[in-house]
Amino acid sequence: MLTTAVKAARRAGNIITRGARDLDLLTVTSKGPKDFVSEVDRAAEAAIVDTLLDAADHSDAALVVSTHDAAVAGRFTELWELHSGLLAAHALEHA
Numbered sequence: 001m002l003t004t005a006v007k008a009a010r011r012a013g014n015i016i017t018r019g020a021r022d023l024d025l026l027t028v029t030s031k032g033p034k035d036f037v038s039e040v041d042r043a044a045e046a047a048i049v050d051t052l053l054d055a056a057d058h059s060d061a062a063l064v065v066s067t068h069d070a071a072v073a074g075r076f077t078e079l080w081e082l083h084s085g086l087l088a089a090h091a092l093e094h095a
Contacts, residue, residue, distance in 0.1 A: 001055075008051035012044035019043075045072065 019040030
C-alpha cells in the first residue's frame, strides 16, 4: 500500500509542478468562504483517486474516500455509512 501511496503522490506532484510553471494562466474558483481551488488542484486530486481506484480494483483492498466534491463522489458506485454504530451499504445512482 505504501508503494501505491507514493505513486499517487508522485503523479499529483507532477501535475502540481507543471501547473506551477504557468501561474498567470491558472484559473482559480471559490469553493466557499476563504476556500479556493484551481484546475490544477482538481487534476491532482483526480490523479490520486485514479491511482487509488486502480490499485483497489487489482487487490482485495477497500478504498475509503471522504469528499464534498461531486465529481469525485460521482466516480463511486457504493456508499458505506457508519452512523451510531451501524454500518450500512447503499448503491449510488448518478444522474
